[in-house]
Amino acid sequence: MRIGVVCPYSWDVPGGVQFHVRDLAEHLTRLGHEVSVLAPSDDETPLPSYVVSAGRAVPVPYNGSVARLNFGFLSAARVRRWVHEGDFDVLHIHEPATPSLALLACWAAQGPIVATFHTSNPRSRAMIAAYPILQPALEKISARIAVSEYARRTLVEHLGGDAVTIPNGVDVGFFADAEPKPEWQGGPDGHTIGFIGRIDEPRKGLPVLMKALPAILEAAPGTRLLVAGRGDEQEAVAQLPRALRESVEFLGMVSDEDKARLLRSVDLYVAPNTGGESFGIILVEAMSAGAPVLASDLDAFEQVLDGGAAGELFPVEQADALAARAVDLLADPARRADLRKRGTRHVRRFDWSTVGADILAVYETVADGAASVAPDERTGLRARFGLARD
Amino acid sequence: MPTLTTVIWIVVALLLVGVYLSWTAGRLDRLHARIDAAKAALDATLLRRASIAQELATAGVLDPAASMVLYQAAHGARQAEEDQREVAESELSQALRAVFAESAQLEVVRAAPGGHETAAELGAAVRRVPMARRFHNDAVRAARALRRHRTVRWFRLAGHAASPLAFEMDDEPPPVLADRGHPAED
Numbered sequence: 001m002r003i004g005v006v007c008p009y010s011w012d013v014p015g016g017v018q019f020h021v022r023d024l025a026e027h028l029t030r031l032g033h034e035v036s037v038l039a040p041s042d043d044e045t046p047l048p049s050y051v052v053s054a055g056r057a058v059p060v061p062y063n064g065s066v067a068r069l070n071f072g073f074l075s076a077a078r079v080r081r082w083v084h085e086g087d088f089d090v091l092h093i094h095e096p097a098t099p100s101l102a103l104l105a106c107w108a109a110q111g112p113i114v115a116t117f118h119t120s121n122p123r124s125r126a127m128i129a130a131y132p133i134l135q136p137a138l139e140k141i142s143a144r145i146a147v148s149e150y151a152r153r154t155l156v157e158h159l160g161g162d163a164v165t166i167p168n169g170v171d172v173g174f175f176a177d178a179e180p181k182p183e184w185q186g187g188p189d190g191h192t193i194g195f196i197g198r199i200d201e202p203r204k205g206l207p208v209l210m211k212a213l214p215a216i217l218e219a220a221p222g223t224r225l226l227v228a229g230r231g232d233e234q235e236a237v238a239q240l241p242r243a244l245r246e247s248v249e250f251l252g253m254v255s256d257e258d259k260a261r262l263l264r265s266v267d268l269y270v271a272p273n274t275g276g277e278s279f280g281i282i283l284v285e286a287m288s289a290g291a292p293v294l295a296s297d298l299d300a301f302e303q304v305l306d307g308g309a310a311g312e313l314f315p316v317e318q319a320d321a322l323a324a325r326a327v328d329l330l331a332d333p334a335r336r337a338d339l340r341k342r343g344t345r346h347v348r349r350f351d352w353s354t355v356g357a358d359i360l361a362v363y364e365t366v367a368d369g370a371a372s373v374a375p376d377e378r379t380g381l382r383a384r385f386g387l388a389r390d
Numbered sequence: 391m392p393t394l395t396t397v398i399w400i401v402v403a404l405l406l407v408g409v410y411l412s413w414t415a416g417r418l419d420r421l422h423a424r425i426d427a428a429k430a431a432l433d434a435t436l437l438r439r440a441s442i443a444q445e446l447a448t449a450g451v452l453d454p455a456a457s458m459v460l461y462q463a464a465h466g467a468r469q470a471e472e473d474q475r476e477v478a479e480s481e482l483s484q485a486l487r488a489v490f491a492e493s494a495q496l497e498v499v500r501a502a503p504g505g506h507e508t509a510a511e512l513g514a515a516v517r518r519v520p521m522a523r524r525f526h527n528d529a530v531r532a533a534r535a536l537r538r539h540r541t542v543r544w545f546r547l548a549g550h551a552a553s554p555l556a557f558e559m560d561d562e563p564p565p566v567l568a569d570r571g572h573p574a575e576d
Binding site for chain 1 (some may be wrong): 417420421424427430431434435514517518521522524527528529531535536
């Protein structure tokens with residue numbers, strides 16, 4: 001199959017959607033499909049052979065933050081050329097409801113189009129105002145995919161219609177086979193707790209974990225908290241009593257390999273996020289590595305953790321509850337072993353072999369018997385009234 | 391010459407209305423084409439499911455009672471008239487759920503020669519039916535929403551095309567076949 005994938009966000013900036021597109025493209029290529037990815041990127045960034053640059057994304061304030069977007073005449077022309085030259089059997093666009101490359105691709109192409117909705121943003125003013133313009137473009141999408149039941153609900157509420165739920169994929173084997181690192185493992189004199197995420201992004205929830213830490217250390221002395229992620233380390237520990245600060249180790253930004261090794265090593269992985277998550281790929285990665293998971297009870301997390309069967313949940317932003325659960329878990333090796341076992345079983349549905357098969361099933365459903373993707377040659381007025389010359 | 395300006399304005403307005411109508415008709419046309427494609431895809435997945443079920447029923451790997459139930463439902467689904475189809479396909483879903491209520495039954499199928507492939511095909515077929523149906527009904531909903539628009543109604547842009555209907559059926563797959571946590575099914 002010839003598959004065209006449109007990634008709306010800059011290839012040179014790491015992010016969940018970019019990783020998903022990269023893994024999907026590589027998975028499909030391994031299965032023998034021809035994949036081409038159109039993504040914004042700086043001209044200097046080296047790109048993998050399957051990525052075609054759509055030009056540099058321009059930073060614009062949108063929806064309360066600065067988004068890097070592609071729009072305008074030149075981008076539209078590049079999208080059109082890519083669609084024309086690619087001659088794809090199916091076009092897979094990501095995040096079509098944001099003003100970006102994906103929307104342009106949707107506008108410029110016709111034929112079997114599959115769209116994945118990643119975020120579950122609250123409905124923005126711009127979206128309401130643009131609805132009459134957005135709707136004709138979204139009408140062209142033959143199949144919609146939502147990454148979680150939660151994302152699907154918001155999609156149905158905001159845009160109507162329906163979608164199938166296919167979760168984000170994870171290379172389970174990569175995490176399951178990682179080598180634990182002895183200095184990150186707990187020992188007789190104390191357990192280790194892991195946290196991965198931006199330190200200075202409050203929605204990732206590190207402040208909640210910091211608030212819970214004194215109670216955890218009181219009940220389980222010797223416990224160490226390992227934090228991997230970018231941000232100001234001094235500011236992160238500012239709330240902690242000075243004596244407790246050395247229980248927190250900052251690892252900075254870690255490579256994919258070290259991330260897997262960290263998750264393999266820790267006795268407990270804590271995800272105290274306070275919102276803004278529509279999936280929770282890190283929980284799947286932690287479970288793949290066999291780490292027992294304790295997470296806040298966000299809708300998306302609850303779903304990824306199978307309603308609490310594959311990992312423990314605590315009420316969001318409740319540091320006391322987080323501390324109590326963490327202390328219980330650290331003191332109960334049998335419960336942790338049980339969580340490891342359930343987690344390992346549960347993540348199979350998120351492995352690329354399963355997720356990739358489901359996505360391919362969607363491609364085949366929309367592409368079977370349909371013509372391939374082509375640029376949308378809008379029929380002009382003349383043609384409609386039979387006046388066109390050919 | 392105020393009359394000339396007025397005439398020019400009227401012509402411009404009419405032209406704009408014309409462009410808008412033409413564009414809306416194009417949208418509707420595309421939606422109808424999308425429904426046709428989705429309908430064909432749904433038809434193909436339903437037929438595929440019924441064929442595998444019938445194949446399984448006549449293969450002699452299931453017990454006679456289960457074979458008869460499955461055969462009857464699969465046969466009914468394949469032969470159903472258009473207006474009876476939703477009911478017949480729902481009955482096939484129910485029959486499949488009843489036959490594969492326990493995972494032991496699936497093990498029996500897998501143990502037969504070539505059974506692994508058949509079980510995998512059946513699993514793929516029952517999972518694709520809800521998928522294709524959702525895509526179809528999504529297209530129907532979009533077309534109906536546009537057809538309700540007053541521009542489309544006043545100018546009869548939909549022409550004589552019949553109002554599209556959603557395909558409503560019970561498409562719940564048997565839990566043992568839908569469980570993506572099972573390692574051996576793909």
